[in-house]
Amino acid sequence: MVRNGKQYLESLQDDRCIYIHGERVKDVTTHPAFAGISHSFAKLYDMAADPANEMTYTTEDGTVANKVFMMPRSREDLAERRRAIQRWAEATCGFAGRSPDHVAAFLAGFSSYPEVFGEYEQNVHNFYKKARDEDLFVTYVIIPPQVDRSKAAHEQEEKYLPVGVLEERKDGIVVRGSQMLGTSAAVSNYLFVSCITPLKPGDEDYAISFVVPLNAPGLKLYPRPSYAMGKESVFDYPMSTQFDESDSLMVFDDVFVPWEHVFVYKNIEATRDQFHKTPAHVLGNNQAQIRLCTKIKFLIGIARKITAMGGTDKFPQVQERLGELASLAATVEGMLLASEYECTFDKYGNARPASRFLYGIVGMQDQVYAGVIKILRELVGGGVLQMPSSYHEMVNEETKDDIRQYIRATGVDSETKIKLFRLAWDVIGSEFAGRHQQYEMFYNGAPFVVRGHAFRNYGYHEPLELVERFLSSYELPKA
Ligand SMILES: Cc1cc2nc3c(=O)[nH]c(=O)nc-3n(C[C@H](O)[C@H](O)[C@H](O)COP(=O)(O)OP(=O)(O)OC[C@H]3O[C@@H](n4cnc5c(N)ncnc54)[C@H](O)[C@@H]3O)c2cc1C
Known part of the structure; x- marks a missing residue:
């Protein structure tokens, strides 16, 4: 399925927890900090849903999906995928770094090289197919917060500064801590969370990767100041008003993640290889x-x-x-x-x-x-x-x-x-x-x-x- 803009905007009205300029956001689609970018992304979904733009393909499973989820198998596939991505980039003049096609590419890369994920391989496949077939907008936070870059994750002055495993349960894990820097996270559906910076022995609690919906209980977003707010007209600030994606510090206040959403668990090698061994x-x-x-x-x-x-x-x-x-x-x-x-x-x-x-x-x-x-x-x-x-x-x-x-x-x-x-x-x-x-x-x-x-x-x-x-x-x- 390929969503249209209206369906995308409706999917954002889910009581996600965002604090900006002293208030909790009720609805990102109407809040002045996020209305501009969410409506710009809605236009991308409308473009993809219009057959004239040739942005869809038939998947290996026979479903119809946006080409941004493609697993390219040939040079021609790469070119076809490029043309689709370029069409979206042209609609934002290249000023939306974390439009839905960015992490879609990572998910396709993970699922196309499954051995890296060991026992969690099926979770990766299942989530990739869900994201592809429901046309989900996934963003990511894969960098620990800037606290002390000279120390490993487990050497920081408190245990849960970077996001880490707090508790292992029968039905999943509970994570606590924070991660930077969620561009477009405020207007996306799911967040992929992991750590791309090198981890050392002792960092196993941080050697994880998982996905969570943006409205998961305990997940909080603290975006930087908005550049769209206070700008009265598109004429005066055509980019700030339409393409300010926002960047958020993500806080995980004891967030529960069911096992089916876990891709890597306490595995330093797999945390690294998911990015660089897969495509x-x-x-x-x-x-x-x-x-x-x-x-x-x-x-x-x-x-x-x-x-x-x-x-x-x-x-x-x-x-x-x-x-x-x-x-x-x-x-x-x-x-x-x-x-x-x-x-x-x-x-x-x-x-x-x-x-x-x-x-x-x-x-x-x-x-x-x-x-x-x-x-x-x-x-x-x-x-x-x-x-x-x-x-x-x-x-x-x-x-x-x-x-x-x-x-x-x-x-x-x-x-x-x-x-x-x-x-x-x-x-x-x-x-x-x-x-x-x-x-x-x-x-x-x-x-x-x-x-x-x-x-x-x-x-x-x-x-x-x-x-x-x-x-x-x-x-x-x-x-
Ligand atoms: C606008 C913006 C949007 C972003 N969006 C996202 C996003 O959506 N998702 C996401 O996960 N991340 C995002 N990032 C985060 C980005 O990935 C990090 O900024 C990046 O990885 C660098 O980390 P850092 O900012 O903590 O800088 P640091 O790693 O702290 O580096 C800052 C400087 O310190 C020095 N330094 C630090 N460590 C070393 C070292 N080991 N050796 C030598 N010199 C060192 C270098 O001079 C370096 O330039 C975004 C960043 C920006 C600025």
């Missing part, structure tokens, strides 16, 4: 790169439009900067396509995007994104701050003539110019924009972590062979 991490990051590719195209579109509007695109120096943006965008797209083209197949027949290219670009992502934003900032200049404080000045009888007269470009009316420049500010300078820079830098781990993936996955046999071959072509001269 989960490559499929999830492939989705993230498809989204990033769209986001960068959108940003360079803004740069191109703004420079054309101001007439600066005629300057060779500006063309050079636009060329640099074009190179960055083409690099991301090229690496994405290369990872698909050079895909490999594991023993279960899963098509895995090639790690060399996938992690090669993931490892540079913080620099690429920061580079794009820096050039865009340079090209827009102070114009983004020459805008009126809100649309009111554009419609107020006392002020509208001044705005019309002085905020414009040659052949471009004031409304068109302000609309574009307000958008530019919301992607480079607003609080929403700042959060996005932090997101692209950290969503997949700190920069040293993602460059570690690039290092481990490059495959140095070719470079080493080249050097060896050359070194063996000459010798120490005879005395």
